[in-house]
Amino acid sequence: MKFKHLNNVNKIVEINGVEFGKGFQVIAGPCSVESQEQMDAIGKALKKLNIKLVRGGAFKPRTTPDAFQGLKEKGIELLLKTKKEYGLAVVSELTSEQHVDLFDDVDVIQIGARNMQNYELLKRVGKLGKPVILKRSPSASITEWIHAAEYIISEGNKNVILCERGIKSFEFSTRYTLDLSSIPVVKSLVDIPIIVDPSHAAGNRDYVIALSKAAKAVGADGLLVEVHPNPDEALSDAKQQITIPMLEELIKELERIKL
Ligand code: PEP
Ligand code: MN
Numbered sequence: 001m002k003f004k005h006l007n008n009v010n011k012i013v014e015i016n017g018v019e020f021g022k023g024f025q026v027i028a029g030p031c032s033v034e035s036q037e038q039m040d041a042i043g044k045a046l047k048k049l050n051i052k053l054v055r056g057g058a059f060k061p062r063t064t065p066d067a068f069q070g071l072k073e074k075g076i077e078l079l080l081k082t083k084k085e086y087g088l089a090v091v092s093e094l095t096s097e098q099h100v101d102l103f104d105d106v107d108v109i110q111i112g113a114r115n116m117q118n119y120e121l122l123k124r125v126g127k128l129g130k131p132v133i134l135k136r137s138p139s140a141s142i143t144e145w146i147h148a149a150e151y152i153i154s155e156g157n158k159n160v161i162l163c164e165r166g167i168k169s170f171e172f173s174t175r176y177t178l179d180l181s182s183i184p185v186v187k188s189l190v191d192i193p194i195i196v197d198p199s200h201a202a203g204n205r206d207y208v209i210a211l212s213k214a215a216k217a218v219g220a221d222g223l224l225v226e227v228h229p230n231p232d233e234a235l236s237d238a239k240q241q242i243t244i245p246m247l248e249e250l251i252k253e254l255e256r257i258k259l
Pocket of ligand 1: 061
């Protein structure tokens with residue numbers, strides 16, 4: 001195998017009773033954690049839909065320093081309250097080694113697109129005993145992305161899930177171009193779960209359901225999707241977050257795609 005560190009990696013990553021690498025799993029939640037009220041609405045919606053993992057950013061890597069940077073410690077606190085109250089596993093992005101201790105009770109570490117090649121951060125999360133979702137950088141080849149996963153795995157962490165979130169192209173009708181080809185390509189190269197983030201790829205909630213169905217049809221292991229009780233008022237990524245009724249529709253639509 002070209003990627004020797006992936007030889008003894010976990011093919012199935014189990015989180016909160018959900019198996020990534022088997023079936024089609026859904027992680028949903030807001031771009032940023034904003035308030036208790038927001039997280040309660042999300043927690044209730046996920047419980048109703050039997051979704052067991054919630055996402056939410058507390059430390060936000062934004063394109064400009066003037067944009068909302070996340071609630072930071074308070075955001076993690078709200079996420080952990082949601083975890084307890086609704087029995088959810090929580091996924092949140094770690095942007096710096098300095099914050100690792102704050103993430104002790106966060107179940108899944110997300111490494112964002114911007115940090116895919118932050119090798120010191122990758123090695124640090126490689127030493128943690130919890131699953132890592134590794135987003136693809138919008139300018140990384142599939143090979144570079146898998147090598148980035150190797151940085152985590154080579155430090156001893158066998159629970160890595162790749163997440164395709166779109167790449168840069170000449171096409172600007174969507175925020176990025178969702179490279180659905182990467183799913184079968186990755187699967188032909190390595191035995192490691194791979195999920196799709198249709199939200200950041202599309203940048204527009206109107207395309208999220210269609211792209212999610214495509215992700216399932218093409219053989220992805222699941223979704224990481226942004227949902228907000230009132231997306232137009234969201235403090236980050238307002239255009240791309242789906243509403244709670246849209247999440248309900250999305251789950252119904254996914255059931256129509258049989259594996
Ligand atoms: C996110 O998931 O909130 C995020 C910032 O995504 P990405 O790193 O893919 O841009
Ligand atoms: Mn976002």
